[in-house]
Amino acid sequence: MERRRATRGNCGFCGKDYTRWGMTRHLQTCAQRASAIESDAKGSGKRQKVFHLLIEDIWSTDYWLHLEIAGQSTLDQLDQYLRAIWLECCGHLSHFLINGIYYDRQIEIEWAIGETRRMSTQIAAAFELGTEAEYKYDFGTPSELLISALAVRSGNWAGKPIRMLARNNSPTMKCTACNKQADWVCTECLWDDRPFFFCDRHSNEHSHEDEMYLPVVNSPRIGMCGYEGPAEPPY
Numbered sequence: 001m002e003r004r005r006a007t008r009g010n011c012g013f014c015g016k017d018y019t020r021w022g023m024t025r026h027l028q029t030c031a032q033r034a035s036a037i038e039s040d041a042k043g044s045g046k047r048q049k050v051f052h053l054l055i056e057d058i059w060s061t062d063y064w065l066h067l068e069i070a071g072q073s074t075l076d077q078l079d080q081y082l083r084a085i086w087l088e089c090c091g092h093l094s095h096f097l098i099n100g101i102y103y104d105r106q107i108e109i110e111w112a113i114g115e116t117r118r119m120s121t122q123i124a125a126a127f128e129l130g131t132e133a134e135y136k137y138d139f140g141t142p143s144e145l146l147i148s149a150l151a152v153r154s155g156n157w158a159g160k161p162i163r164m165l166a167r168n169n170s171p172t173m174k175c176t177a178c179n180k181q182a183d184w185v186c187t188e189c190l191w192d193d194r195p196f197f198f199c200d201r202h203s204n205e206h207s208h209e210d211e212m213y214l215p216v217v218n219s220p221r222i223g224m225c226g227y228e229g230p231a232e233p234p235y
Contacts, residue, residue: 045158
C-alpha cells in the first residue's frame with residue numbers, strides 16, 4: 001500500500017509551507033509572527049496569557065490547526081470556533097475533557113459522569129503549558145479531537161478571541177474508480193466499509209442514490225452525519 005504523505009499547510013504570517021510539526025517549530029521563530037506580536041505589544045489590547053494550541057483529529061493526521069487564543073476567552077468560544085471551521089452539521093452536543101474534568105455547555109446532573117463544569121470557564125483556568133485536552137462533537141457519530149497547549153506567552157490582545165496561525169491544506173482524495181481527484185463521499189459505502197470516494201462522473205454512475213453523497217471537504221468530519229463543509233471565513 002502506498003504511504004500517504006503528511007499534509008502540509010501555510011504559515012498565516014509568512015506563507016511558508018510546513019507539515020504540522022514543522023509548523024510548530026517554524027511558528028516559534030517566524031520573523032513576521034514576531035513582528036505581529038511586537039505590534040500587539042504597542043497596542044491598546046488587554047494584557048493577558050495567550051495560548052498556542054495545536055488541534056488534531058484523533059484518528060487521522062491529515063487534519064490539524066494551529067491557533068492562538070486569548071486566556072480570558074472561554075471554552076465556549078473555542079467550541080463555537082471548532083464547530084464553525086470543522087464540525088457543525090446538525091447542532092449536536094459537545095464537550096471538552098481536560099485533566100479528568102468534563103466541560104459542557106449545559107450540565108445535566110442526572111447524566112453527569114465525574115466532575116463536570118460549564119464551558120463558560122476561561123481558557124487560562126483550564127489550560128497551562130503542556131495541557132492535553134480531548135474534545136468530542138456529536139456523541140452518536142462522533143468527531144474527536146486532541147488539543148495540545150504548545151506554548152503560553154503574556155501579551156496584549158485585542159479583537160477576536162481566536163486567531164488562525166496555520167491550517168492543513170486539503171488532502172487529495174482519489175476516486176476509487178479512476179484515481180482522479182474525488183469530489184464526493186458515498187456514505188452508504190463508507191458505513192459498509194467499502195471504497196467510498198468518487199469523482200463527479202463516477203458518482204453519477206455509482207449504484208447508490210444522490211442523497212447518500214456528501215462533498216469532499218477539508219475537515220475531519222468528512223462523510224459524517226450531514227456535514228457539508230465549514231462556514232465561510234473569517235471564523
